[in-house]
Amino acid sequence: MPEKNRREVDRIKELESINLARDEIRDLAIDTKKEVERDNDLLAEQINKELVNKGIKSIDVVGAIGAGKTAILEKIVEYLSGKYRTLVICGDITTRVDANRIEKHNVETIQINTGRGCALNAYHIHQILNNKDLDNYDLIFIENVGNLICPSDFKLGTDKRITVVSITEGEWVIEKHPMLFKMSNIAVINKIDLAERLGTNIDKMVNDAKSINPNIEVILTSAKNGKNIEKLIEKLEL
């Protein structure tokens, strides 16, 4: 992430929720919050180092509920079928619905139910990977809890991050959620098969992503008919 973006992300992180702390605990709340964030980042770095050492590629996928994260992952693993020994870690507040969908494509899945937690964090991933023989995998996908806000607080230690939005969320969705796009390598704008019917201004969405993060790759996809999934895989260097 460029230094300017990193500073802005840090500034926003520091501002959020500390105002809830009463004066007596304000200093402690700030110190604790910073320490926890630092711990998460250190753990994420450690995870990435371990995965890279083992030659495992890792990608995390974030986006709102219903944007099409699972559908895109289904298409990717179907397309890659057999090329990699793949593990998909799915985050949801409850249920195993997404993991079950992906498992149908003969890929190993692990479900994390975060309960009240609105995002996965590095500790979740560390615990899961700690419990696995990493020599058995070449590729790990992490599908985060459906949310366009919380996942920006927690790095997971992956090589690349994809943020998925869909045109059904409206053309302002990227402009309204800049944080995740600052932190992502690829923005996927999904459900373009509905473009004609919805009339969403897709050019605005692309321009918003590019102006928030000039380095981001933007790909228009339809997980439904498979359009540009191949291109996405190419950008992921898989």
Place this chain on the structure above:
Amino acid sequence: MKELLKQLDDLISKEEVNVEKIQELKKELLKTHIRGLKIDNYIGDYPTFMEPVILGDAVKIGDDVLIGPDVYIGNNSEIGDYVEISNSIIFDNVKIGDNFKLDNCLIAKNSKFDFNNFKGNNCILKGIAKSKNELQIISI
């Protein structure tokens, strides 16, 4: 799975424990029988589960609890707030206080730990204890 659980339960309930056999059975149980998420009957407020996790009937779980991976918790057991459990087997009718962090542990049936703040790794825990000092801890 029931048979393995019973064998383990018998082994850890004895005065002299056969650590090697316990480890072997625990490994077999966790790796071959504990799969996916079977968490339908718990009582509590949305803890975090990292599969594989299997819960028995009427397990009570406190706030801000993280369970998994590789955890079995038996019927009518009660887990306090801010507890984290991984790679562990907890038998029936166990009660654990707040802020326990357990990894690679077995807790014998009917154990009651009426105190808070405890970290346990690679051990069998048993007894009725109102403090850490009263706890029976056997390293495995």
